[in-house]
Each structure stands twice: as C-alpha cells, then as structure tokens.
Amino acid sequence: MPLSENIPLRHLLKRQEMELLLQEFSALSPGGALILTETDGQQFAAVGDWEPPDLTTALPQLLQGQMIQHANFIALPLLVKLNFLGALLARQPINQTALRCLHGSLILLLTQALETRDVARETLERYREINLLYTIGETISASLNPQAIYRLVLEGAGHTIQCNVGGILLLSAEDPTQLSVESCFGAADCADILREIGEEILDKTCRAGQAIITTKLRAASKLNTILCAPLKTQKKLLGMILLGRVSDETIFTAGDEKLLATLSGQAAIAVENAQLFADLKRQHDAITEMKRYTDNIFASIASGVITIDSEDAVVTLNRAAKKILQVQADKTIGRPYAQALPGLGPKITSLINAVKAQNAPLTGHELQTSLPHKESASLRLHISPLKDKSQSASGVAIVLDDLTERRQLERRVRQVRQTFERYVAPQVVNQLLSDPARVKLGGERHTVTILFADLRNFTAFSEQHEPETLLEILNQHLTLAVEAILSEEGTLDKFQGDAALALFNVPLPQPDHVLRAVRAALNIQQATAELHRRLPPEHRLGFGIGITSGPVIVGNVGSEAIHNYTAIGRSINMADRIQSQAKAGQILLSNAAYQQVRDRIVAHELGLIRLKGHAEPDLVFEVLDVAT
Incomplete structure (x- = not known):
C-alpha cells in the first residue's frame, strides 16, 4: 500500500486531550494500560505504568493496516487516508469493545484533523498564489523594462509552482517561427532543452492562446511533465513561459496551470504597456527635436x-x-x-x-x-x-x-521672527533671520542646558499682599531674570507662575552653553540683590535656581496659529527637582552640568541629595562664582 507523507501526531492532536481520552477508556479495563505512539515508536500519550514492546518487526503489518495481537498486548495501527500516523497499544487485560471504540474515535479525530490541515494548507496555498499575483502585478505595472518584467514573472512562477526547470521564450521579430530564450533557470543546458520544447509545442498551444500540461514530448527526455502558458496580447503573440519537472516528480496540477496562465497574461500586458510607453517617448523626442529651434529663441x-x-x-x-x-x-x-x-x-x-x-x-x-x-x-x-x-x-x-520661493522665504522670516523674538535676545533673532533655513521648527533632539529659577516663599507672600502689589513685585523680579537670561543669549521657554524656565544651546548651537547658564544664574542673583536695596524688606523675594544639562526634544507645541517653542524631556524635570532643593540666593548644579564647566567656575560639592522621582540620590554642586 503506497503511503503519503509522515505526519507526527503532535501536529494533529493535543497531548493533554488525548491523555484524558485514554484515562476515560482505561476505566473500562482495570489493570490495563493504553499508549499512543508516533511512527518512530516514541510515546505521544499514555495511561498506566507500562513499558511498551518494540514494534519494529511488526511495523510492516501495521503499515498494511493489520492489528497485532499478542498474549500481553494489542497494537492497532492509526492509518488515515494512506497516512500511517502511529499506533494504539493496549496491555492485557483489555475490554475489546472499548478498545475498538477508542480506536474508532482516534481514527475519526485524526480524519478530522487531516481534513482541517488540508483545508488550511489549501487556503495558505491560495493565499500565496493571490499574494504572488498581487505582488508581481504591482511590481511589473510600475516597470517599463520588458527584460525586468520577464525576469520578475519567471522568478515568481519558479518560487510558487514546484519545478526544476523554467524559462521565458520569445518569438523573433524577423522570423515568428524562431524562438529565443530570454531568461531561464535549472540545468546547465536548460536553454537548449527549453528551446527544443518550445519549438515542438508552439503551434499546438501558443498560437491557439491556451495553456497546457503535457507529458508526451520528444525533446524532453530528462523531464517528466511540462507546463506551458503563452505570452499573448489581444493582437500579438510574444512568446511563452515554460516550466518543467524531472522524471521522479509528480505532474503539474490544474491549479498550477491557471496560476501560470494568469502570470503570463499579466506579463504580456505589462510588456505591451512598456512598449507603448517607449513608442510614445520616441514620438515625444521627435517632437522635441522639431521644436528645439523655437525653444532656443526664448531660452x-x-x-x-x-x-x-x-x-x-x-x-x-x-x-x-x-x-x-x-x-x-x-x-x-x-x-x-x-x-x-x-x-x-x-x-x-x-x-x-x-x-x-x-x-x-x-x-x-x-x-x-x-x-x-x-x-x-x-x-x-x-x-x-x-x-x-x-x-x-x-x-x-x-x-x-x-515668486513662490521669494514669498515662502518672506513667510519663513515672519515665522522665525514671530516664533523667537519673544523668547531670545534680538541678536539671536537677527542671526536666525540671516538664514531662516537653519531653523527647523519641528521636534528635534538636542543636548541643552536648562536653567530653572523659582521665587522662594511666593505663596506666603501672595497671601499677605493685594493682587496689584503682588503683580508689580513679581514682574520686577522676573524682569531681572529675563534680562540676565537674554544677556547670555538664552531662550526663554516659559513662565510657570513665579518661576522662569530658560534653555541654552537652542535654537542656535552654543559651545559654552553650560557656562552661559551659570553666568545668567549669577547675574540673576546679583541683580536681585541690587533690587532688594531699593525695596522695603517685606517686598524682597529670592530666587532658588537649578541648572542641568542633557538631551531633550525641542520644537513648537500648539497649533499652526498659536504655538510656543519649548522643550520636553527628563532633563527638564531634573532641573525642576534641583531648583526645588535650592534656597533663596542659591544656585545648584547637576553633576552632568558641573563636569562640563568644573575648570571654569567656583563651586562647592553638596554631596548626594535624594531628588523627588529618582530612585538613587544625585550628586549636586552649589555654584559660588565664575573662575577668574
């Protein structure tokens, strides 16, 4: 009995479900044991403590569908649709009726599993064919090179349809009875073999416009079966696609025939379109040459x-x-x-x-x-x-x-001015306007230095004064911060109530951005001290300042009409956490920022400080002055 492919039980059944099934049937035969084995004798599922016998010598009988019965055990083959899938072994004593029912149930389950597998395989095969047709159709429709179209179609056919030899043969423009091999794969002499086959079946198939499967060929002594589809448009026969299998392979199927016919039709249309495009291009070139002298007049x-x-x-x-x-x-x-x-x-x-x-x-x-x-x-x-x-x-x-580019440049200049003149120093705006293309207003990653300055005890201060007085005092202090930041060409990101956030190294690069931020912070504290000499004690507020450096995303946030140039990232939160530890008049610096200016400032190490949201404490420094 010829058998089909060897399929493991684990690909068809679930082990746990089979063990439950065996347990239920073993209850009908106390003292017995049941085992499901794979084709190689390995256990797939078992119930009962039993070392099964070696069935190697009995395998031919099982492959023939015969039951093996001994005094101590019974072995029933699991043979479904010419597929030997394993065996059911039962140790005596066993309930024969229950065993036959169990065997029948297993055969039914395996039959259903194989049918499901076949349906899935067929579905997958159809999907692959459809996907191939879609992919090749999409690719060749965009190609204007006939040679590339032929190569793509032949590669697709060879990958999807099982074959050993394949090629595309074209009719000669001078002599329509002569074939030449445009492209082929397979044996070293595949071109000669395919040319002989093509000449033999040309009149029979291609001129009638029909695809065929044939096994009777004088020229194909090495091939068992040939699949041929014509490359034909509505008006012209271009050639054919040939696929072949060697003598030990199965013959092609009707599905293979339909698939190759569809591919050949797509290829013929695409090639015809490419040729039409080439003709149109030649006509265009001729017209262009005729009008060349007229064009030169206005050139x-x-x-x-x-x-x-x-x-x-x-x-x-x-x-x-x-x-x-x-x-x-x-x-x-x-x-x-x-x-x-x-x-x-x-x-x-x-x-x-x-x-x-x-x-x-x-x-x-x-x-x-x-x-x-x-x-x-x-x-x-x-x-x-x-x-x-x-x-x-x-x-x-x-x-x-x-005037499109000129007007775009004018709009770009206006956009840059509107975006940045509120946040950066006038000289920075002028640098941006000298080359607006340098500024990309979308989000970009940059390493920046962040300065966060917050007025201490402002909440208590606000509870003791009228809103008019409160706003006047607040603006006096924040104005000092803004002037100090802009004097170092920093970018004012935003005000957050009684705090100011500034960025350095954007939108234009600043090699000394950390030092600029430190100088701006020192200027803020110095200007605040000078302001306090003119203010009564109850109106004096002090800045606590935190500085860090790190990567952020900078860009415009908002709508096209209303937006702010700002930064987003962990480093922003880090600056906020550091300034929260600073007392009025203090400037605190992260370790990352300190390492970049350690030789250019006077600072005092405060040690490790646990910052909110950080699992580990961070090393923080207090800035005292700029090194002289």
Whole structure:
C-alpha cells in the first residue's frame, strides 16, 4: 500500500486531550494500560505504568493496516487516508469493545484533523498564489523594462509552482517561427532543452492562446511533465513561459496551470504597456527635436512667455514658462489656454478679457494659485495685447515670474521672527533671520542646558499682599531674570507662575552653553540683590535656581496659529527637582552640568541629595562664582 507523507501526531492532536481520552477508556479495563505512539515508536500519550514492546518487526503489518495481537498486548495501527500516523497499544487485560471504540474515535479525530490541515494548507496555498499575483502585478505595472518584467514573472512562477526547470521564450521579430530564450533557470543546458520544447509545442498551444500540461514530448527526455502558458496580447503573440519537472516528480496540477496562465497574461500586458510607453517617448523626442529651434529663441529669457491667439489657443511658450507651469509643449500648444495651463488658465480669463476689451496692458498683477507640482504658487503676471501689421488685435502675450520661493522665504522670516523674538535676545533673532533655513521648527533632539529659577516663599507672600502689589513685585523680579537670561543669549521657554524656565544651546548651537547658564544664574542673583536695596524688606523675594544639562526634544507645541517653542524631556524635570532643593540666593548644579564647566567656575560639592522621582540620590554642586 503506497503511503503519503509522515505526519507526527503532535501536529494533529493535543497531548493533554488525548491523555484524558485514554484515562476515560482505561476505566473500562482495570489493570490495563493504553499508549499512543508516533511512527518512530516514541510515546505521544499514555495511561498506566507500562513499558511498551518494540514494534519494529511488526511495523510492516501495521503499515498494511493489520492489528497485532499478542498474549500481553494489542497494537492497532492509526492509518488515515494512506497516512500511517502511529499506533494504539493496549496491555492485557483489555475490554475489546472499548478498545475498538477508542480506536474508532482516534481514527475519526485524526480524519478530522487531516481534513482541517488540508483545508488550511489549501487556503495558505491560495493565499500565496493571490499574494504572488498581487505582488508581481504591482511590481511589473510600475516597470517599463520588458527584460525586468520577464525576469520578475519567471522568478515568481519558479518560487510558487514546484519545478526544476523554467524559462521565458520569445518569438523573433524577423522570423515568428524562431524562438529565443530570454531568461531561464535549472540545468546547465536548460536553454537548449527549453528551446527544443518550445519549438515542438508552439503551434499546438501558443498560437491557439491556451495553456497546457503535457507529458508526451520528444525533446524532453530528462523531464517528466511540462507546463506551458503563452505570452499573448489581444493582437500579438510574444512568446511563452515554460516550466518543467524531472522524471521522479509528480505532474503539474490544474491549479498550477491557471496560476501560470494568469502570470503570463499579466506579463504580456505589462510588456505591451512598456512598449507603448517607449513608442510614445520616441514620438515625444521627435517632437522635441522639431521644436528645439523655437525653444532656443526664448531660452535666454528668465521670465515665462506665453502667446495666445485670438481664438484663445496657446501658440508659443518658452522654456521658463514650461518650467514654471510644469507643462509640455506638445500637450499645450494649439489647445485652449483655460485647459492647457493647469492652475493658471481658468484664473486669468477675466484678466485676458479685460486686456482685450481695453486694448491696454495689465502689469504687476500677482496671482495665488495651485499648480500640479505645487499646492500653493505665487505668480506675477504682465498681460499685453498682441497686434498684427494692421494694428488689429491678434491675441495676447503673457509674461510671468514665479515668486513662490521669494514669498515662502518672506513667510519663513515672519515665522522665525514671530516664533523667537519673544523668547531670545534680538541678536539671536537677527542671526536666525540671516538664514531662516537653519531653523527647523519641528521636534528635534538636542543636548541643552536648562536653567530653572523659582521665587522662594511666593505663596506666603501672595497671601499677605493685594493682587496689584503682588503683580508689580513679581514682574520686577522676573524682569531681572529675563534680562540676565537674554544677556547670555538664552531662550526663554516659559513662565510657570513665579518661576522662569530658560534653555541654552537652542535654537542656535552654543559651545559654552553650560557656562552661559551659570553666568545668567549669577547675574540673576546679583541683580536681585541690587533690587532688594531699593525695596522695603517685606517686598524682597529670592530666587532658588537649578541648572542641568542633557538631551531633550525641542520644537513648537500648539497649533499652526498659536504655538510656543519649548522643550520636553527628563532633563527638564531634573532641573525642576534641583531648583526645588535650592534656597533663596542659591544656585545648584547637576553633576552632568558641573563636569562640563568644573575648570571654569567656583563651586562647592553638596554631596548626594535624594531628588523627588529618582530612585538613587544625585550628586549636586552649589555654584559660588565664575573662575577668574
């Protein structure tokens, strides 16, 4: 009896479920034992303490579906659909009726499992075929190279349809009876073999436009079966795709035939499209050459120039106009301007009509429009009437300049100014405006130094004074902080009630950003001390300042109309935690920031301090002065 593939029980059944099933049946035969074995004799599931016998000598009988019965045990083969899956062993004494029921139940479960497996395999096979057709179709439709199309289709067919030899054969343009091998894989002499096969079956299959599976070939002594599909468009036979299997392989299936026929159809259409595109390109090149001299007349003019006749058809347009509007001469000249000039034609109808009616030019008109390659374009137009020798109107001439980049630059400058002039020193704004492209307003990772200055005892202070007095005193102190930060070209991120947050090393790089932050903090404390000499004692507030350095994400947060340039990251929280430990008049520095300026400042190590939210204490330094 010929057997199919060897399938382990563990791929079909669940071990725990089988052990429960064996336990239920073993209850009908006290003292007995039941074992399910794999084809190699390994136990899959068992009930009872029993060392099963070696069935090696009995394997031929089991493979034939015969039961093995001894005085001490019974072995029943698990044979389903020509698949020998293992054996059911039972130790005597055993209830024969229960054993047959158990064996029948196992055969039923295995039959269902194999059917489910076959359905899943078939579904997966169909999915692979559909995915192959989709992938190849998507790829070759984007390709304009026939050789690349043929190679992709042959590779896809060879990967999906089991075969040993494959190739694409094309008919000669000069002699349609001659075949040449465009691409092939397999044996070293596959090209010669496939050419012989193709010549033998050419009339039988390809000219009729039908795919076939054949096993009767004189030329294919090494091959057992051949699968052939024609490469044919509606009007022309291009060639064929051939796949072959050697003599010890099974023959191709109807599914293989349908799949290869679909692939060949896709390839033929894609190749035909590529050839049509090549023909169109050759025609375009010919037209371009014919118009070359006309283009050269206008080549030296930087502005775009378009002339329109009295019937509103485009007569000429120069190279600059084609570049600005992204149009081609052969698709524009002779057509009505309203249709031939996308994004421009419909919007200038009223302007052209006014020029014709008044017989006077229109100059310096700026137009906002959208073009195929630009969602928003700014064009400056000059429209003048054209007159023939008799001074009669014969159309209009349009001169246009693309101001899009200039207007974008102006908007960029305004955006930079609006974004940064509230946060950074005027000289930094001027540097940004000298090259606005240097600034990317989206989120970017940067290493920055963060300065966090907070007024101490402000809550208690606010409870003792009127709001007007409170706001005046608060602004006096925060103004000092802002001036000190901007004097070191820092970026004022935000005010948080009675605190100010500043960033250094953004938006422009500052090699000494940590030192700048330290100097700004010292200036804040010095300016605060000077302010206190002019204020009564009850109005004096002190800053506690924390400084750290580390990576953050900086960029605009908000909407297009309203946004703030700010930073987000753990280092921001670190600066806040450090300043919370600073007393009024104190400047505390993280270890990361201190290591960058240790030789340029005078500082005192405060030791390890446990900061809120940190599992381990952090080393903190108190800044006393800048080193001289």
